[in-house]
Amino acid sequence: MIRLENVTQRFRVIQERPDTLRELFSKLFRRQTSYHDFEAVRNVSFDVPAGQMLGVIGRNGSGKSTLLKIIAGVYRPTSGVVQINGSIAPLIELGAGFHHELTGRENILLNGLLMGYSKRDMLERQERIIEFADIGDFIDAPVKQYSSGMYMRLAFAVATEVDPRILLVDEILAVGDAGFQEKCFERIRNFRASGKTILFVTHSMNDVQEHCERVLLLEQGSIVVDGRPEEAIAMYKSLTTPELVGAH
Amino acid sequence: MIELIRNSYRYRELIWALALKELKIRYKRSVLGFMWALLNPALLMLVLTLVFSSIMRFPIPHYAIFLLSVLLPWTFFAQSLSYAVESIVTNGDLIKKIAVPKLVFPMAALVSNLINLLLSLIPLAILVPALRHPFYWTWIYLPVPLLALAIFTLGMTFFFAVANVFYRDVAHILQIVLSAWFYLTPIIYPLDLMPAKYHWLFKLNPIIYVINGFRLSVYYGQLPHLQSIAASFVCAFISLFIGFSIFRRYQDSFVFYV
Numbered sequence: 001m002i003r004l005e006n007v008t009q010r011f012r013v014i015q016e017r018p019d020t021l022r023e024l025f026s027k028l029f030r031r032q033t034s035y036h037d038f039e040a041v042r043n044v045s046f047d048v049p050a051g052q053m054l055g056v057i058g059r060n061g062s063g064k065s066t067l068l069k070i071i072a073g074v075y076r077p078t079s080g081v082v083q084i085n086g087s088i089a090p091l092i093e094l095g096a097g098f099h100h101e102l103t104g105r106e107n108i109l110l111n112g113l114l115m116g117y118s119k120r121d122m123l124e125r126q127e128r129i130i131e132f133a134d135i136g137d138f139i140d141a142p143v144k145q146y147s148s149g150m151y152m153r154l155a156f157a158v159a160t161e162v163d164p165r166i167l168l169v170d171e172i173l174a175v176g177d178a179g180f181q182e183k184c185f186e187r188i189r190n191f192r193a194s195g196k197t198i199l200f201v202t203h204s205m206n207d208v209q210e211h212c213e214r215v216l217l218l219e220q221g222s223i224v225v226d227g228r229p230e231e232a233i234a235m236y237k238s239l240t241t242p243e244l245v246g247a248h
Numbered sequence: 249m250i251e252l253i254r255n256s257y258r259y260r261e262l263i264w265a266l267a268l269k270e271l272k273i274r275y276k277r278s279v280l281g282f283m284w285a286l287l288n289p290a291l292l293m294l295v296l297t298l299v300f301s302s303i304m305r306f307p308i309p310h311y312a313i314f315l316l317s318v319l320l321p322w323t324f325f326a327q328s329l330s331y332a333v334e335s336i337v338t339n340g341d342l343i344k345k346i347a348v349p350k351l352v353f354p355m356a357a358l359v360s361n362l363i364n365l366l367l368s369l370i371p372l373a374i375l376v377p378a379l380r381h382p383f384y385w386t387w388i389y390l391p392v393p394l395l396a397l398a399i400f401t402l403g404m405t406f407f408f409a410v411a412n413v414f415y416r417d418v419a420h421i422l423q424i425v426l427s428a429w430f431y432l433t434p435i436i437y438p439l440d441l442m443p444a445k446y447h448w449l450f451k452l453n454p455i456i457y458v459i460n461g462f463r464l465s466v467y468y469g470q471l472p473h474l475q476s477i478a479a480s481f482v483c484a485f486i487s488l489f490i491g492f493s494i495f496r497r498y499q500d501s502f503v504f505y506v
Contacts, residue, residue: 011504021417073347076500096345101273110269113262114348 002048002071002166002197007080009041009066009221040066041077042221050085050165051195055212055229057202057236063221064201068092068168071199086165086197089115093170095155100144104135104154107143111158125161132183133157153180160187166197185211205233252351252492259352266356270331271363289320289368293375308438310381310467316372317466318435321393321459324365325401326426331357332405333412333419340506350499354405362398376466384469393461396480400458403487406495413498413505429455454483 012035041063048054058064069075070082072090097114098107108129112122130139133154135146143151160167169188188211192198202208208215208229215232217225219239225232256263275281296319297312308314335353342348369390376383412418433455434442442450450456457480464470472480 021415024415074344075503090346093345097342097348099269099273101276102269106269110265113265114342114346119261119265 001050001083001085002199003081003083004047004071005045005081005083007041007044007070007077007082008039009063009070009075010078011038011040012036013038039221041070044080044221044223046216046223046226048197048199050197051192052214053192053198053200053212055200055202055208055215055232056218057205057208057215057232058218059236059240062218064218065092065170066221067218068170068199068201072168084166087116087162088166088168089159089162089164090168091156091159091170092168094159095143095151098143098151098155101142103142104133104139104146105130107154108158111155112162115159115162117162121162129154129157129161132161132187149177149180156184160191164196166199167191168199168201170201171203205236208233249489249492251496252488255349255351256355259349262349263352263355263359266352267359267363270356270360274360285364285367286370290371290374293371297375297379310379313376313379313381314438314463314467315436316375317463318459320365320368320372321397321462322430322433322435322455323368324361325397325404325455325459326430327364328358328361328401328405329408329422329426331361333408333422335405336409336413336502337416337506343503343506350502351406351495354409354495355402358398358402358405365394372466381467382469384465386465386469386471389461389465389471392477393458393465393480396458396461396477396484399481399484400455400487403484403489403491406488406491410495410498413502429453433459435459454487457483 044063044067056064056067066075068090069092070077071084072088072092073084095111097111099110102110105126108126109119109122112125113119133139133150133156135150135153138146138150139154143154146154167188188198192211200207200212212229214227215225215229216223217232217236217239224239225235271282271285275284278284280287293312293316296315300306300311300315305311332354335357336343336350339353343350373383373387408418408422412422432450433453434450439447439450439456457476460476461472461480464472
């Protein structure tokens with residue numbers, strides 16, 4: 001279960017952030033403040049009951065990824081309350097914890113430890129992860145030799161084999177060949193069938209329509225629609241269309 | 249402080265894995281691999297011994313042992329800081345993408361260098377009888393100064409890792425600070441060589457108490473006075489307390505600055 005109450009994430013956008021002491025001193029003496037605050041997520045509240053698959057859509061920069069990162073615990077929100085029940089597998093930027101010089105097998109362990117699992121957990125699951133990733137002998141080669149498809153397969157396998165209660169998916173299924181994509185969706189369907197909570201960020205209206213029972217539409221950090229997919233998709237289209245006409 | 253102990257225990261496997269990763273990468277693609285962790289200090293010792301026994305002669309018997317007994321712990325201190333100061337910034341991508349406890353990065357830098365220090369004691373233990381310097385029983389006392397040194401260093405790594413997140417100059421300043429600190433600490437010279445009226449100045453340098461135990465037990469075959477041991481642990485815990493308090497206070501904002 002996920003519960004957010006009046007969550008706001010404010011970023012300080014600093015023009016020419018004083019990265020060095022010299023800049024800091026020159027800033028101090030000129031006494032100018034060159035930043036503005038920007039709310040990437042603004043006063044967002046919603047509940048996701050266990051077992052629901054919630055789609056999150058919105059234009060670029062509407063706050064979708066920030067929202068996922070707040071739930072994943074990467075950001076501590078500026079204000080508001082975040083309550084999470086159960087372990088989370090964030091499928092945001094897959095393979096973020098991989099180190100290029102280490103082999104696939106070494107990365108399985110390191111990545112699992114980074115996500116908060118124990119060594120024993122990971123060793124138990126290692127064989128199943130390797131089987132699902134299906135990259136053959138490459139498992140003992142450094143991951144810098146992997147193709148991007150192989151990299152993603154291994155990352156997806158690690159992130160989903162750990163048996164999380166909550167899955168955060170950020171547009172990762174656009175990689176890999178058709179066969180592997182089908183395997184991923186198959187796994188997500190299984191997760192759903194076994195009562196896990198899934199948050200699914202995407203730009204693909206077809207996927208939202210097909211997989212989600214409820215959809216959030218974000219615009220400038222706020223929730224505009226929280227309801228049935230048809231409703232959210234219709235609103236999304238009305239938001240994006242004039243912009244496209246204007247752009248061309 | 250309890251939080252620090254609890255978290256280091258909780259993430260011990262991760263810290264260990266990151267430390268091993270660091271070492272693995274350091275020695276990757278070299279023919280001798282991990283052997284370099286032993287060879288490096290061994291060759292350094294060989295060079296120092298040759299230089300100081302034939303070229304530059306100090307009025308100190310077995311000068312190489314005199315020097316190495318504190319140079320090795322100093323190298324650990326300096327290297328740990330140099331690694332740790334960048335540890336949050338270089339792992340910035342990770343911090344921005346995964347909810348990971350930030351303290352594991354400076355701690356892993358410390359642990360990997362601690363492994364190096366322990367390994368470098370092996371060639372030292374070989375060198376001591378090879379140079380016909382007595383092998384004192386006081387070697388068994390080494391875990392005590394090692395502990396004080398590790399705690400002292402950990403506090404400093406926390407401090408510098410945080411400072412460098414906000415001002416990248418810190419990594420450069422650190423190198424200058426370390427080299428000045430090196431010469432101001434009686435490492436290449438004995439404290440007695442300094443005029444007695446300045447001794448009080450040297451006693452303000454906290455790391456003296458911490459590394460003093462190494463020279464006493466390896467070179468002189470003595471144990472430090474109780475006050476000196478107490479001073480080393482007081483310095484160590486003050487360093488850890490300040491370093492960790494600052495780290496704890498700022499760790500949630502790292503993600504916005506890396």
